[in-house]
Amino acid sequence: MFSDHKLYWGRKRKLKEVERLEKLPRHPNCVQLYRAWEEDGHLFLQIELCEFSLAKYTLTHHFVPEEMVWNVLTDITLALKHLHDRDVMHLDIKLDNILMTKDGSFKLSDFGIALDCSQMLKDALEGDPKYVAPELLSEKFTKSADIFSLGISMLELSFDLNLPQHGVPWQRLREGRIPHFRVRCK
Numbered sequence: 117m118f119s120d121h122k123l124y125w126g127r128k129r130k131l132k133e134v135e136r137l138e139k140l141p142r143h144p145n146c147v148q149l150y151r152a153w154e155e156d157g158h159l160f161l162q163i164e165l166c167e168f169s170l171a172k173y174t175l176t177h178h179f180v181p182e183e184m185v186w187n188v189l190t191d192i193t194l195a196l197k198h199l200h201d202r203d204v205m206h207l208d209i210k211l212d213n214i215l216m217t218k219d220g221s222f223k224l225s226d227f228g229i230a231l232d233c234s235q236m237l238k239d240a241l242e243g244d245p246k247y248v249a250p251e252l253l254s255e256k257f258t259k260s261a262d263i264f265s266l267g268i269s270m271l272e273l274s275f276d277l278n279l280p281q282h283g284v285p286w287q288r289l290r291e292g293r294i295p296h297f298r299v300r301c302k
Contacts, residue, residue, distance in 0.1 A: 127159065129228050129229070130159045130161075130228065131159070132228075133161075133226075133227050133228045133230070134149065134152040134159070134161065136204070136227050136230050136232070137149040137161075137227055138152075140199075140202065140204065140227075141198075141202070143194070143195060143198040144194075144221065144223075145191045145192065145194045145195035145198070145221070145222065145223055145224060146195050146198060146199070146223060146224050146225075147163050147164060147166065147215060147223045147224065147225040148163060148164040149161060149162070149163055150162045150163065150164065163225070164217075164223075165217075165218075166215035166216060166217050166218075166223060166225075167215070167216050167217060167218055168215070168216055169211060169212050169213070169214060169215055169216075169225075170188065170211040170212075170214045170215075170216065170222075170269075170273060171210070171211040171212040173216065174211060174272075174273065174276065178276045179276065180273055180274065180276070182274075185270065185273055185274050187220070187221075187222065188214060188222050188270070188273065189266075189270055191221055191222035191223070192209070192214055192222060192224055192266055192269075193266070195223070195224040196209075196224070196259075196262050196263070196266065199224075199230070199262075200259045200262070203232060203233040203234050204230055204231065204232055204233065205230060205231045205233060205257065205258075205259055205261065205262055206224065206227065206229075206230050206262050206265075207229050207230060207231055207243050207252075207257075207261060207262065207265075208226055208228070208229050208230075208243030208244065208247075208265075209224070209243070209247060209262055209265035209266050209269055210243065210244050210246070210247045210265065210269055211269055211272060211273060212226070212244075213225050213226040214269070229243060231257065233257075233259070243265065245281045245282065245286075246268070246279040246280065246281050246286075247265040247268050247269060247279070248261075248265070249261035249262075249264035249265060249290075250264070250290035250291075251264075253290075268289065271294070
């Protein structure tokens with residue numbers, strides 16, 4: 117029964133993602149959904165082709181050029197402005213959800229837990245604990261949570277850091293103090 121329940125909510129989450137993407141006006145820094153369909157109990161999403169995620173990129177490129185960091189920050193800030201102007205919070209900003217295109221632009225992806233601010237927040241979910249904003253811990257869902265998560269992502273990208281998932285260093289980040297991190301090995 118538990119697995120059926122889990123499958124139901126996973127399917128429901130994916131259908132909500134499709135619905136959000138279909139309603140969201142196109143933006144050059146948000147991944148474009150072309151179509152979605154169900155087949156043999158699976159939901160398929162056809163999105164625009166991107167080269168790779170920043171998480172994958174940083175596995176082999178430990179020193180990201182400053183110009184690229186600024187480009188990521190600019191592109192994803194524009195994507196967030198687009199979402200926030202439409203009262204949508206992404207709630208899962210992280211390097212895994214920032215994709216790079218062949219032409220070198222960056223796009224925000226994975227709208228699976230995005231939230232329409234005009235709706236009830238009872239179904240809101242938090243993203244990856246490494247990137248979660250402090251106000252979400254108090255169940256205060258505001259657009260600033262996305263800005264915090266983007267900032268943590270930029271810190272990770274700029275300094276090739278292994279971000280903590282919990283503990284004292286994790287808490288210090290949420291207090292605005294940048295602790296000493298171990299830099300990833302080359």
